[in-house]
Amino acid sequence: MKLATLKDGSRDGRLVVVNDRLTFCTDASHIAPTLQTALDDWDEVAPKLKLLCESLSHEAVPTIRFHEHEALSPLPRAYQWADGSAYVNHVELVRKARGAKMPESFWTDPLMYQGGSDTFLAPRDPVRMRNEAWGIDMEGEIAVITGDVPMGTGPAKAREAILLVLLVNDVSLRGLIPAELSKGFGFFQSKPSSAFSPVAVTPDELGDAWKGGKLHLPLHVDLNGAPFGRANAGIDMTFDFGELIAHAARTRSLSAGTIIGSGTVSNKLDGGPGKPLDQGGAGYSCIAEQRVVETLLEGEARTPFLKFGDTVRIEMLDGNGHSIFGAIEQTVEKLEAVDPHP
């Protein structure tokens, strides 16, 4: 089953069921007006949505064309967005570049930060920032949406709580990160609003590619129309989504509609720091990682962060080359100050 949220002028949009090829959809708002209301009552609602999905595949219900640019993020706002850093290789590289050793515990105890979830961008919204010098970067990631998870749930049971899978661009402001992390309270200003893929899918839609709480397919990240990253999300993922959810639920319950992110997808390949696509590697899912590798191999970073006008595209294809989730495609734009006297 594939679900999307269409723009309708409201804060939470309107729920639709989308066909496998993402070409058509049908209104689902008579079953649940929004994705959050569906998640709130999933055991009751999901079977009805599945029936509608089947009717859609038989063209037995009224359909309209599905246009990805008419979609909001599946949850336009959520009660929780917690982002892991499950590709520990990425973390080790970033620290290596600044001469910091990574603690051994990072291989057994997941890193996770609490993200802002009140103002997600639509998948085709521009990333509007006031200052290019903030070091604007994309982070291509996989995310899951959970049902209710009681406090203390372990990884196996947590895997069963995964209701939907989707992609995310976890927009990051690299220039603000060092000062912010040095204050000790984690990210805040350095993690502005994220955008999610137009479509969220149930794990069964992913077939063999969904295994052990991981998604075993390459994540396509393009920069200004050129391939930038093709890292396989199933490779080098130290913690699967079950482990990430269990980490989040250790001291509190998680509410239905919680979104858990994988962190930037990153492949180490032959034990080295990964290679750009044009050197036969899997490339990178964020610019920071490419810069880190440049710093390690060449002494300094060459690739600049995103500039106003740059476009990022994040997508994943199935075995037949069809887009599974639709594409996140965002152009960076300058935001003029809204408050003349801030």
Place this chain on the structure above:
Amino acid sequence: MKLATLKDGSRDGRLVVVNDRLTFCTDASHIAPTLQTALDDWDEVAPKLKLLCESLSHEAVPTIRFHEHEALSPLPRAYQWADGSAYVNHVELVRKARGAKMPESFWTDPLMYQGGSDTFLAPRDPVRMRNEAWGIDMEGEIAVITGDVPMGTGPAKAREAILLVLLVNDVSLRGLIPAELSKGFGFFQSKPSSAFSPVAVTPDELGDAWKGGKLHLPLHVDLNGAPFGRANAGIDMTFDFGELIAHAARTRSLSAGTIIGSGTVSNKLDGGPGKPLDQGGAGYSCIAEQRVVETLLEGEARTPFLKFGDTVRIEMLDGNGHSIFGAIEQTVEKLEAVDPHP
């Protein structure tokens, strides 16, 4: 105007308007079913709620008894909970106790962390934890709920976006904080679900006590029935709520229903580290601060963190001794593991 959310078996409860003395309330769900729906459309909804509030004060509408223990947190789940640390005195003390100097910038650049907002506790819910050794502590704080705040809004305009004021118990697990902060990504497991006061009030309800984006009244924090803290929330607050909101909105917009916290209320008084109530001081709003002062003055902390069975009460009284927001009153209880194979 005073608003509360009554338990009705649903996730978001039912909106009621409460009288000034918190003795009676009247159903407001015909105007807005939940507090979040009211906040989503505040300009339209607030005048209607105000009229209902007036009718309530004239007993011109059906009323029922208001019982604080029947209330959920005003927003039982929210799209954002961001907690500042505006009483910089508190931060300086905590660092001093572990021999760390506080950077000068902490006096001009607010500390803030992104908190979990999907599973707030009701104001009379127990704080259920699996392990007493996690160092369970209360943090008595003031919080505000905002309307929509565009990215880049300055402190003056941000102050105008404050729609409601309330109290919060920001439950903290002191034993988990050092290891978690040393990982660099901020709090997560060390900040379990918070609880808010039974009632949220519009700033105009606070009269002269609400000035310059601060609430100038003592915060009553009691531990096991004995006074523990009476720190005045208007004293030693380095950043007012306008500055805290502007900090949060620097790189992203905030959505209506965002909750911003003050951090633990803390008074320095005569330039020293503050004193317990029984020594003529204002006491403390969390146990950690009392322990820090003990460590500084006596070489070691004597006061233990919360044990199973301990009860915390957080409340604020107006000039006539009446409770403004109702009381948060929570007993710490042992939670048995929910997952036998975590």
